[in-house]
Amino acid sequence: MIEIKNIVKEFNKLDENKKKIKILADNDISFEVNEGEVVGLLGPNGAGKTTLLRIIAGIMNPNKGSVKIDDKDYKNNELEIKKMISFLSGNTKLYKELSPIELMTMCGKYYNVDEKELNKRIDSIVKRFSMEKFKNQRIGTLSTGQTQRVGIARCLVHNPKYYIFDEATSGLDIISSKVILDFINEEKKNGKGILYSTHYMEEAENICDRVILLNKGRVIATGTPEEILKKTKTDNLRDAFFALIGDDNNA
Amino acid sequence: MRNVLITWKKELRGIFRDKKYLSIIFLMPLIIPMFIILMGGLYDSLDTNKGNVVAFNYEMTEVEKNILSSIDKDIEVKVNKNKDELQKMFDDGDINGYIVKENDTYYMYIDTSSSEGMTLSSLLSTYFEQYNNYLARNYLVEKGIDPGEVFNIVKYELKDQAKEGTNFFTNFLISFALIYLVMIITVTAMNTCTDIIAGEKERGTFETLLTFPLTSNEIIGGKLLAICTSCVISSLIGVGTSIPAFLYVKKNTVTFEALEFNFSAKTIILAIVALMLISAVVSVISIFLCGKAKTFKEAQSKVSFLSFIAIVPMFTSMMNVSNDVLYMIPIANGGQVLNDLFVDGITNSNYLMFAISSIVITLIALVYVAKQYKDENALF
Known part of the structure; x- marks a missing residue:
């Protein structure tokens, strides 16, 4: 289980009032992601989703609060935790000078996967994502859709327990997005815990078991999509979000 | 260490699959051997007493001829009594200069803006000093005075301390070739470091790297090793191609014909270790300078400071700094150590000073850079 408790994050950079920039302002950012569950982190740009996911992925440290994965914290078990998770971001690019096979081999070696097992996994991943034709081509020469498939493929190499997706479908066409969404559904069935951030509300409504709505670094609602719709008396998450941030935005 | 090597391999793949970096490395x-051959030929032509042709508007006596040939045995003498024709010969490039005697004054017509003219001017001044000396001695003898009492009040003799086979030009060429080698290491480090450190952030692959189970020390270690490897390869190509270039110059020029190099197995091993240490220092300083840069441009401007440091060996070489402390100053000691190894010979203590100071500086900078990589401001 991914367990997030009272996370606060501020940056050393100063705002116009010469105060430290707070991204995750409240100390009430707490939630859990269980195995076999897809949790959506929703909110507009600048809500703090990426910062929060970077903290959970161990790329950033929070000023306050804690992240525990299977009861292990980053302070004492950083490398062990990183072996359990896989982080895929829409902003993250791949090494253009490597081929998909070279990239997956490199990732597998970083995760200390046994060489025989690694080769087996790579073969099955190549088949699963139909990468046979371009597996030895340099990533820099691949199309956006092919590159996206390679991006997902490299996340699978070490067979992680949890996935963290940050705006993974951002800027992709519907076919490329579908590849990712299908993948999420499949991995959920395989019992993997998935934390999925997006600003596409409709997308989240379809695949998330629970959602956390973020705005300006604050959690404005949590629950299943149905619970949130019921609470806000709206028909979709998009309207629910606007109903929830009405006061906050005017402030 | 395993993760350091995986990172190193990844970075090397990136470098060796990029034509820009391949051409740099x-x-x-190859500029070094080209420089050696070109400058070797040029210096040889500049060297004194070579190919001078001088004309006179009067017939020289046997004494005058002997004095002149004692100064330059290869000098060619022409005689033509017509000054206008002498000027024409000079304009046509048949002679390097000419002398016109009017009454008791000898006028030297030489173009001192050319290297040949400067050499000839110096040579003929020496000739006239010696000729004056000869006439003065004769005068004293005629007056019954022993010339030795007048001319040899103090005695002097040059005891040349130059190493056999070396002269101003050989030292100059060797120093510049070695300094150039240090500069090539610097340029290679600057370029590869900019790409490996800031380029990775700009391309958006750095975030991926951070999600892997790696420590910042392993990331920096792998990157440093890759930059260092590029520098070592580049410098070994420089040294490897310079040796035949020097041998070519030695074989085909007079100035460099007696030049001797030390190419023993021990020297070559020590030189390779020295190149690795110089590369390590330069690489870690490059990372130190551009570690916080987030864009390629920012890194380039930060690391450009290193190009100023790379000029230091040139100054120390020009100023002929021979202080032992020099061996402890990173980068500045690079050219000196290589020069000592191949030409002058290096003492164990000086080599040790160089090696220890390089290792210490690399480790200190490495610790700082690794700390820097734990700082989020350097990453995002």
């Missing part, structure tokens, strides 16, 4: 060092 493999082609740039």
Whole structure:
């Protein structure tokens, strides 16, 4: 289980009032992601989703609060935790000078996967994502859709327990997005815990078991999509979000 | 260590699959042998007493001829009594200069803006000093005075301390070739470091790297090793191609014909270790300078400071700094150590000073850089 408790994050950079920039302002950012569950982190740009996911992925440290994965914290078990998770971001690019096979081999070696097992996994991943034709081509020469498939493929190499997706479908066409969404559904069935951030509300409504709505670094609602719709008396998450941030935005 | 090597391999793949970096690493060092051959030929033509042709508007006596040939045995003398024709010969390039005697004054017509003219001017001044000396001695003898009492009040003799086979030009060429080698290491480090450190952030692959189970020390270690490897390859190409270039110059020029190099197995091993240490220092300083840069441009401007440091060996070489402390100053000691190894010979203590100071500086900078990589401000 991914367990997030009272996370606060501020940056050393100063705002116009010469105060430290707070991204995750409240100390009430707490939630859990269980195995076999897809949790959506929703909110507009600048809500703090990426910062929060970077903290959970161990790329950033929070000023306050804690992240525990299977009861292990980053302070004492950083490398062990990183072996359990896989982080895929829409902003993250791949090494253009490597081929998909070279990239997956490199990732597998970083995760200390046994060489025989690694080769087996790579073969099955190549088949699963139909990468046979371009597996030895340099990533820099691949199309956006092919590159996206390679991006997902490299996340699978070490067979992680949890996935963290940050705006993974951002800027992709519907076919490329579908590849990712299908993948999420499949991995959920395989019992993997998935934390999925997006600003596409409709997308989240379809695949998330629970959602956390973020705005300006604050959690404005949590629950299943149905619970949130019921609470806000709206028909979709998009309207629910606007109903929830009405006061906050005017402030 | 395993993760350091995986990172190193990843970075090397990136470098060796990019034509820009391939040309820097493999082609740039070839400037050194080209420089050696070109400058070797040029210095040889500049060297004194070579190919001078001088004309006089009077017939020289046997004494005058003997004095002149004692100064330059290869000098060619022409005689033509017509000054206008002498000027024409000079304009046509048949002679390097000419002398016109009017009454008791000898006028030297030489173009001192050319290297040949400067050499000839110096040579003929020496000739006239010696000729004056000869006439003065004769005068004293005629007056019954022993010339030795007048001319040899103090005695002097040059005891040349130059190493056999070396002269101003050989030292100059060797120093410049070695300094160039240090500069090539610097340029290679600057370029590869900019790409490996800031380029990775700009391309958006750095975030991926951070999600892997790696420590910042392993990331920096792998990157440093890759930059260092590029520098070592580049410098070895430089040294490897310079040796035949020097041998070519030695074989085909007079100035460099007696030049001797030390190419023993021990020297070559020590030189390779020295190149690795110089590369390590330069690489870690490059990372130190551009570690916080987030864009390629920012890194380039930060690391450009290193190009100023790379000029230091040139100044120390020009100023002929021979202080032992020099061996402890990173980068500045690079050219000196290589020069000592191949030409002058190096003492164990000086080599040790160089090696220890390089290792210490690399480790200190490495610790700082690794700390820097734990700082989020350097990453995002």
